[in-house]
Amino acid sequence: MTRQTLSRRTLIAGFAAAVGAAALPNATRAAIPKRIGLDYAYYNPASLVLKKFGWAEDALRPHGVQIDWLLSLGSNKANGLLAGNAVQFGSTAGSAALLARANGSPIKTVFLYSQPEWTALVVAKNSPLRSVKELRGKRVAATKGTDPWFFLLRSLHQVGLTQQDVEILDLQHGDGRTALERGNVDAWAGLDPYMAATQLDAGSRLLYRNLNFNTYGALNAREDFINANPELTQAVLRAYERARHYAIAYPHETSQILAEASGISLRVADIEIRERTHYPDPVPGAAYRKALEAVIPIIEAEHLAVPGANLRQDLVALIDSAPAHVAVSGG
Incomplete structure (x- = not known):
């Protein structure tokens, strides 16, 4: 023992x-x-x-x-x-x-x-972004101190980037969804149910998923x-x-x-x-x-x-x- x-x-x-x-x-x-x-x-x-x-x-x-x-x-x-x-x-x-x-x-x-798998990186329906690396220099919404925020940081680190390589807008989860759909940000570290809602209602797509980062x-x-x-x-x-x-x-x-x-x-x-x-x-x-x-x-x-x-x-x-x-x- x-x-x-x-x-x-x-x-x-x-x-x-x-x-x-x-x-x-x-x-x-x-x-x-x-x-x-x-x-x-x-x-x-x-x-x-x-x-x-x-x-x-x-x-x-x-x-x-x-x-x-x-x-x-x-x-x-x-x-x-x-x-x-x-x-x-x-x-x-x-x-x-x-x-x-x-x-x-x-x-x-x-x-x-x-x-849960409650977070992922989300982009608008017609976004040209196809990889996390392409977020360099982009505006990304995330709620500081939450799992989506950590998910964003871990995803960036995985491809050799840090939070200094992007502009993070500290928005509450629902506001992040709104900013994405209005085109005010290039990506959003999403959270359900808002993430599922923007997928169904606005055609937003998941740029990057990783269950282990949840x-x-x-x-x-x-x-x-x-x-x-x-x-x-x-x-x-x-x-x-x-x-x-x-x-x-x-x-x-x-x-x-x-x-x-x-x-x-x-x-x-x-x-x-x-x-x-x-x-x-x-x-x-x-x-x-x-x-x-x-x-x-x-x-x-x-x-x-x-x-x-x-x-x-x-x-x-x-x-x-x-x-x-x-x-x-x-x-």
Whole structure:
């Protein structure tokens, strides 16, 4: 048995014990909050299912806790909500979570809600561009601090370019789509469902795809909340696991929920849900760690983290598998 396995088992046992202690009436613990914040996002199908059916409310009602739902329009927005303590659970890409942690945000990835192909480089229908190399000197829209932004940087680096070789316009995802369709930019680092929508509605095409450059859908929680409220953390993650199972079992209904929530067509929603969303083991582990290790060289080369950041230590600190492991196993 490896030291890593022993450490993981110790952490899981410790978290399970904390949940048990929190359930005892005489346990000394912080006062249970009356309300907590959860985000929902069009790129996180499980969050939409959870909100639609009220399963998080059902899980927290016995604890006397109510939920404030806030919309995240991108990982950058979710990270901002987490940093400001407006939500205690927020939906980001893994890459965005790592950068936020490196830059001082007190978050941990506690659950993986998807493994999507939610981003690619997109050009207009009649664009003459045929390769990433041809982006040199061009205007590209991307949302800073999100998976599409990292996808753009990694794609550029792969062909010997950097962000200095292009003009990046920091636009929120929906605005990036609009800029592409209006001809204000030459390319856009897209995100579903906006990416699927511009393909169907405007004939935009994907200039470059790479599934391995898409990092996981990460549900992150504030570290102070996890430590103070292990029982509530479990309640939220069990509800999330219920929603994840629903999304897997009922893709058509999940597409309908996405279409209703976001105002997109069912055809667009089907592309995101049926073609581009996969559901991995929700416990963040070795595969998630490996995906984020591949992002570290880009963060270092482009000087994206604060001076002195130790990204490998930050990666270790980011991942907390114990809460999901306990929730999924029914512990």
